[in-house]
Structures are given as C-alpha cells and as structure tokens.
Amino acid sequence: MEYIVAMNGGDGPNSYTRNSKLQEESFNSTKPLLIGCIRDNLDIHKSCKVFRIADLGCSVGPNTFSCVNTIVQEVQLKFNAEFPGFTSLPKFQVFFSDTFSNDFNTLFNALPADRVYMAAGVPGSFHGPLFPKGSMNFMHSSCSCHWISEVPKEVLTKDSRAWNKGRITYVRSSCEVKKAFSAQFRSDFKAFIGARSEELAPGGLMVISIPCKTDESDFIMDLFDVLGDAFADMVHEGLVEEELLDSFNIPFCIPKPSEVIKVVSSDEHFNILKVEQSFVTAKLSSAEEIMFYTSQIRAVTEGLINKHFGPNILMDDLFDRYCHKLKEFSTRFQNIEKWGTLFLAVKRVIMKDELIQTSSEA
Amino acid sequence: MEYIVAMNGGDGPNSYTRNSKLQEESFNSTKPLLIGCIRDNLDIHKSCKVFRIADLGCSVGPNTFSCVNTIVQEVQLKFNAEFPGFTSLPKFQVFFSDTFSNDFNTLFNALPADRVYMAAGVPGSFHGPLFPKGSMNFMHSSCSCHWISEVPKEVLTKDSRAWNKGRITYVRSSCEVKKAFSAQFRSDFKAFIGARSEELAPGGLMVISIPCKTDESDFIMDLFDVLGDAFADMVHEGLVEEELLDSFNIPFCIPKPSEVIKVVSSDEHFNILKVEQSFVTAKLSSAEEIMFYTSQIRAVTEGLINKHFGPNILMDDLFDRYCHKLKEFSTRFQNIEKWGTLFLAVKRVIMKDELIQTSSEA
Numbered sequence: 001m002e003y004i005v006a007m008n009g010g011d012g013p014n015s016y017t018r019n020s021k022l023q024e025e026s027f028n029s030t031k032p033l034l035i036g037c038i039r040d041n042l043d044i045h046k047s048c049k050v051f052r053i054a055d056l057g058c059s060v061g062p063n064t065f066s067c068v069n070t071i072v073q074e075v076q077l078k079f080n081a082e083f084p085g086f087t088s089l090p091k092f093q094v095f096f097s098d099t100f101s102n103d104f105n106t107l108f109n110a111l112p113a114d115r116v117y118m119a120a121g122v123p124g125s126f127h128g129p130l131f132p133k134g135s136m137n138f139m140h141s142s143c144s145c146h147w148i149s150e151v152p153k154e155v156l157t158k159d160s161r162a163w164n165k166g167r168i169t170y171v172r173s174s175c176e177v178k179k180a181f182s183a184q185f186r187s188d189f190k191a192f193i194g195a196r197s198e199e200l201a202p203g204g205l206m207v208i209s210i211p212c213k214t215d216e217s218d219f220i221m222d223l224f225d226v227l228g229d230a231f232a233d234m235v236h237e238g239l240v241e242e243e244l245l246d247s248f249n250i251p252f253c254i255p256k257p258s259e260v261i262k263v264v265s266s267d268e269h270f271n272i273l274k275v276e277q278s279f280v281t282a283k284l285s286s287a288e289e290i291m292f293y294t295s296q297i298r299a300v301t302e303g304l305i306n307k308h309f310g311p312n313i314l315m316d317d318l319f320d321r322y323c324h325k326l327k328e329f330s331t332r333f334q335n336i337e338k339w340g341t342l343f344l345a346v347k348r349v350i351m352k353d354e355l356i357q358t359s360s361e362a
Numbered sequence: 363m364e365y366i367v368a369m370n371g372g373d374g375p376n377s378y379t380r381n382s383k384l385q386e387e388s389f390n391s392t393k394p395l396l397i398g399c400i401r402d403n404l405d406i407h408k409s410c411k412v413f414r415i416a417d418l419g420c421s422v423g424p425n426t427f428s429c430v431n432t433i434v435q436e437v438q439l440k441f442n443a444e445f446p447g448f449t450s451l452p453k454f455q456v457f458f459s460d461t462f463s464n465d466f467n468t469l470f471n472a473l474p475a476d477r478v479y480m481a482a483g484v485p486g487s488f489h490g491p492l493f494p495k496g497s498m499n500f501m502h503s504s505c506s507c508h509w510i511s512e513v514p515k516e517v518l519t520k521d522s523r524a525w526n527k528g529r530i531t532y533v534r535s536s537c538e539v540k541k542a543f544s545a546q547f548r549s550d551f552k553a554f555i556g557a558r559s560e561e562l563a564p565g566g567l568m569v570i571s572i573p574c575k576t577d578e579s580d581f582i583m584d585l586f587d588v589l590g591d592a593f594a595d596m597v598h599e600g601l602v603e604e605e606l607l608d609s610f611n612i613p614f615c616i617p618k619p620s621e622v623i624k625v626v627s628s629d630e631h632f633n634i635l636k637v638e639q640s641f642v643t644a645k646l647s648s649a650e651e652i653m654f655y656t657s658q659i660r661a662v663t664e665g666l667i668n669k670h671f672g673p674n675i676l677m678d679d680l681f682d683r684y685c686h687k688l689k690e691f692s693t694r695f696q697n698i699e700k701w702g703t704l705f706l707a708v709k710r711v712i713m714k715d716e717l718i719q720t721s722s723e724a
Contacts (some may be wrong), residue, residue: 049496050494050495050497093494093497095482095492100470100471100473103467104467104470105465105466105467108462108466108483108485109462109484109485111462118492118494119485120482121470121482121484121485122481122483123473130480131480132411132453133412133453145602184392229570
C-alpha cells in the first residue's frame with residue numbers, strides 16, 4: 001500500500017510550515033533531554049570524518065531545522081570539549097526523511113543558508129529500511145512514530161467486530177477497534193525499531209519523541225476525534241456520503257509509554273539510556289486558542305481528507321464546524337488538561353561480531 | 363546569487379519528464395563508453411559495504427533513472443564476475459542532485475518501485491561542495507555541465523564592450539561576448555571538478571557527458587539562439603520590453619573538447635581514462651521534427667524565461683514563433699548536421715598521503 005500520510009505542503013496559511021506549533025511545543029519540552037543525552041552518552045572519535053544524522057518523519061517547516069540544528073550544535077560542542085584545540089571537526093551530513101508525499105521542494109527551499117551541514121532528502125516509509133546498514137551516527141524522530149503504516153483492515157470491514165462505523169479514531173470506539181489500532185502500532189513500531197537497529201552504526205544514538213497517553217487522558221487523540229463529530233454532522237446534512245465516512249480513519253495511534261518501551265526492549269541491538277515523559281498544558285479556553293488548535297489539526301489532516309473524500313469536500317465548512325465542536329469539547333476539561341510526550345533515548349550496542357570491524361573503522 | 367536553472371517540473375505536456383529525448387539520445391550515444399569504463403576501470407573491493415553514486419544535474423524524468431540503472435547494473439555485474447559465488451553485494455545508495463529549483467517531489471514520486479538502490483535527493487549547485495570529502499564511489503553527470511552558474515556580468519552591462527544587446531546566446535555575438543561566456547564556463551567547470559575531486563573516494567570514478575562543439579558547427583547553441591529571433595520579433599511588435607530582452611541571456615555555454623580536457627588535466631587528483639566524442643544526427647526536416655525540437659527546448663528554457671520575464675509573457679506565442687523560426691533555420695543545414703557529446707571518464711587517483719588511510723578503510 002502506498003504510504004500517503006504527509007502534512008500540508010507549501011508555505012501558505014494552511015501549511016504545516018505555518019501550523020506546527022504543537023509539534024514545536026512537544027519538541028521543546030524534550031529538548032533539554034536531547035541535549036543532555038548527547039552530552040552524556042554520545043561517543044565521539046577524533047578520527048570521525050563524517051557524522052551522519054537522520055531526521056525521520058521530518059515533514060516541512062521550521063521544526064525540522066530546529067531539531068537538526070540542536071543536534072549538530074551539541075555534537076560540535078562535545079567534540080570541541082573532548083578534543084580542545086583540534087580543528088578538524090567532522091563534516092555533518094543530514095538526511096531529512098519523510099514519505100513520498102512530503103513536500104521536499106518546500107523543505108529544500110527553506111534550508112537555512114547558514115547551515116553547517118550538507119543536506120539530503122530521503123523519501124520513503126520509515127517502517128522499512130531507508131539507509132545502508134551501519135551508516136548513521138545519530139537518528140532522530142519527533143512527533144512522527146504515532147503515524148501508523150495503514151488503518152487496520154478490520155476497522156474498515158463491515159462484517160468485522162472491529163468495524164469502526166461513523167468514527168475516525170478509536171478513542172470512543174469499541175475495545176476491538178482499540179485493540180486493532182494498538183496491534184498495528186506495535187507491529188509498525190517494531191518494524192521502525194528493527195530498521196533503525198540495522199542502520200545505526202554500532203555505538204550510535206537514537207532519540208525518539210512521541211505523543212503518549214497520560215494516566216488521566218489522551219488529549220491529542222480526543223482532539224482528532226472531535227473532527228469525527230464535525231464529519232458526522234456533515235453526513236447528517238447530506239454533505240458527506242455516509243459510506244465515505246465509514247471507510248475513513250486517521251492512521252494514527254497514541255501509545256502508552258509501556259508499549260513503546262516493550263518494543264524497544266525486545267530489540268537486542270538497543271540499550272535504553274533514558275525514558276521520560278514531559279508535559280505541555282493544553283490551552284483551549286479562548287476563541288483564539290481554539291482557532292489555533294483548529295489550524296494545527298487542519299495542517300495535519302487536510303492531505304489525508306482530500307485524498308479520501310476527493311476535491312469536492314467542503315474543507316472550510318468542515319473546519320468551521322470543527323472549530324465550534326472544539327469549543328464544546330474545551331468546556332469539558334477547563335484548561336487543566338495536559339498532553340504528554342514520551343522521550344526515549346537509546347544506544348546501538350556493539351555486538352560481539354562487530355567488535356573487530358568497529359575498531360578498524362574508527 | 364541564487365542558482366535558478368531547472369528544467370520544467372511535473373509531468374504535464376510541457377514537462378521535462380515528457381520532453382527530454384534529446385538528452386536521452388545524448389546519453390545513449392555515450393552509454394557503451396560508460397559501460398566499458400566501469401568494466402575496465404572500476405576497482406571494487408569485496409569488503410565494500412556501501413557503494414555511493416551521485417547523479418549531478420539529475421533533473422527529473424526517465425533519463426535520470428536510466429543513467430543510474432546502467433551504473434548500478436554494471437557495478438553488480440562486475441562484482442559478480444570478480445567474486446563469483448560471493449553473495450554479499452554492496453548496498454547501493456544513489457544521490458540525485460540538482461539545483462534547489464529542481465522538482466524533487468516529481469523525481470521522488472517517479473522512483474522505480476523495483477529499484478535495487480536506496481535513494482536520496484541533494485539540492486544545491488554542483489559548482490560547490492555537495493557531499494562529505496571522499497564519500498562517493500562513482501559520480502556521473504550527463505548533459506548538465508554546460509549550464510553555467512550565472513550569465514557573465516559584462517554581458518548584461520550597457521557600457522561594457524561585451525554587452526550582448528538583443529541576443530540571448532553568444533553564438534552570433536561579438537568576440538568579447540564569446541570570451542566572457544567561455545571564461546565563465548572554465549571558471550565554473552573548474553569549480554565543479556575541484557568539488558568532485560574532494561568528494562570522490564580515492565580510486566573512485568567519474569563520468570561526464572557534455573554537449574560539445576564540433577569542428578563544423580555548434581548545432582545545440584544555434585538551436586537556442588533561434589529562440590532569440592522569436593524574442594526579437596516580440597520586442598518589435600511591442601509584446602516584450604526591449605530592456606527585458608537585453609537583460610536576458612541563457613546561462614549556457616557549449617565548450618570545445620580541448621577546454622574541458624584542459625580543466626580536468628590541471629587537477630592533480632584526476633587521471634583521464636577516456637575522452638571521446640560521439641554524435642547524434644540532428645533531424646529538423648519535417649514539421650513533426652520541428653515541433654519535437656520546439657517542445658524539447660521549451661521544457662529546458664521555460665522556467666528561466668518565466669523567472670526573468672514574469673508570468674505575463676505570452677509563452678505559447680513565443681514558442682509558436684520559435685517553431686516557425688526553426689523551420690527557416692532548418693533549411694540552412696538540410697539534415698546533414700550533427701551535434702556532439704563529449705564523453706569523459708576520470709579516476710580519482712590515490713594521493714601519497716591517502717595511501718595508508720585507504721588501505722585501512724578498504
């Protein structure tokens with residue numbers, strides 16, 4: 001199946017470039033952990049000539065460059081601290097990777113002119129291999145791993161017990177629907193982790209930030225689910241075909257921290273260095289804040305919706321309705337709700353059969 | 363200065379994807395040489411894990427993939443022939459590189475599903491560094507190096523002796539104009555060669571195919587120059603501002619083989635393995651052939667024209683006129699003219715100070 005998830009391209013008013021503040025907040029909440037991880041756990045070698053970094057699920061817009069800049073800067077600082085006076089810093093090569101539908105043209109044209117790294121774009125699904133074995137030194141993924149490779153088939157099958165009729169997420173659905181999404185997440189995340197353990201050089205680091213469920217709630221998921229209510233009204237009014245809505249689900253699953261940890265722990269190539277949850281307060285009390293969330297969710301879902309419902313879907317109408325629904329929804333939690341990001345740092349261990357090889361390549 | 367040359371994107375009727383047969387013919391005329399060069403001159407090592415290939419000035423469309431497939435296939439064949447029974451072929455990583463204006467989205471979406479290599483896109487001018495030092499095994503450039511980084515300033519300066527008033531190429535211009543373009547080519551090509559000698563791993567190969575002047579003529583350049591006549595008519599009729607035409611030149615210079623060889627020879631990092639001229643017969647006798655050439659030239663120049671003359675330029679009108687002009691032009695050479703491609707294969711020599719390093723990395 002073609003992997004079609006991509007954020008809104010370009011740099012217009014509905015673009016992801018201009019509407020990715022939530023993801024920025026999420027990254028900022030884990031940034032000190034990322035920096036600490038590089039300082040404390042990255043092994044660097046004086047003879048390292050090329051330091052290869054991948055940003056997986058890079059999308060477009062300022063967040064991408066902000067993540068990468070932080071990594072490059074910290075590696076440089078570490079290098080200077082460990083080898084004072086040594087002037088031959090490694091060259092940085094950064095691979096920006098996302099699905100084939102991602103707007104790489106916009107990404108490339110927005111590359112900072114003063115960057116100190118060489119840039120490359122890598123199209124493809126991160127649920128499979130993207131880079132040659134052992135070729136990467138640092139891999140990073142922020143706000144991406146919760147996108148699953150496809151909506152579980154049973155969720156879209158009329159006769160199935162997991163049929164998710166009339167809803168676009170699992171959040172208020174049956175236990176079977178939830179299980180199906182959860183299984184898909186585990187399978188996809190396992191494939192993600194497996195691919196990365198091949199691609200990371202022994203001793204290399206990977207840092208993942210992923211939205212996660214907190215004990216009390218699943219705010220992010222709820223936010224997406226409310227969009228289903230707006231759709232339902234449009235079906236009711238004959239503006240959207242019922243069958244089209246029934247066959248639409250957002251390929252998206254917010255995991256529990258324990259699910260993430262379990263998958264990573266089961267890969268013998270990885271040592272978990274740090275797991276930590278960070279939180280951002282959800283603000284949905286004023287009209288401006290609700291407008292803001294509406295535009296953020298639109299930038300993320302519009303591509304999917306267009307692909308599924310076709311060009312005649314009344315997109316502005318849908319998101320106007322969504323905005324109103326969010327207002328109702330916001331009264332439910334009165335500004336005290338938080339949404340969580342799970343930070344996970346792992347090191348690619350050096351396997352026994354890699355020992356000789358690594359020392360000769362260092 | 364921003365480097366703006368890029369072929370027409372997308373895959374519509376005027377796209378480069380659908381209108382790059384001339385470049386295909388040029389590549390096909392040198393393909394046997396490319397294959398022979400890999401067979402006879404590529405040093406491969408059993409321990410090579412990643413074989414990195416760059417296609418420089420890749421543009422979009424089928425030619426790009428056809429070049430790269432040929433290279434990958436031949437390297438595989440060579441590997442199998444030299445190490446029969448050894449199953450661990452290197453992984454191929456192919457870097458498609460072109461200017462920031464290139465349509466990488468279209469390129470990525472057209473990547474062959476059955477490709478045996480990992481793909482990356484690298485935006486940037488090939489007149490500067492694009493890859494980490496010594497990181498590439500094979501570099502290739504077909505029909506690209508004749509694009510220069512900018513139109514020489516004196517050609518656009520009113521008071522200069524090299525002012526190229528009313529013309530868009532140097533081909534029927536003064537000696538000063540020709541000299542200015544030629545100097546720009548040499549300077550740019552020197553920068554290109556210098557960057558590649560840094561990026562190629564010692565022992566690596568580079569193959570360049572570049573349109574070149576034959577003894578008798580400069581057919582390709584003439585073809586572009588005729589477009590200037592169409593522009594001149596539009597100025598005459600008040601459809602295009604005279605000043606706008608005076609400030610427009612195609613950043614394009616077809617070199618003599620000797621100019622190319624001189625630049626390469628002067629770089630101590632390269633050993634010239636082969637230089638050969640191949641020829642394609644120019645066919646401009648029928649109306650269909652003239653239409654064909656018109657669409658080929660349009661796919662190459664439309665982006666430049668749009669950028670310079672703005673969105674109000676009557677593009678269809680311009681190329682209708684061009685088509686008529688080409689008919690007049692074609693009577694001049696009655697189907698006997700050929701256009702030449704210079705094939706050049708070089709090997710990155712191993713410098714004295716690289717000897718130890720290379721043997722430990724092999």
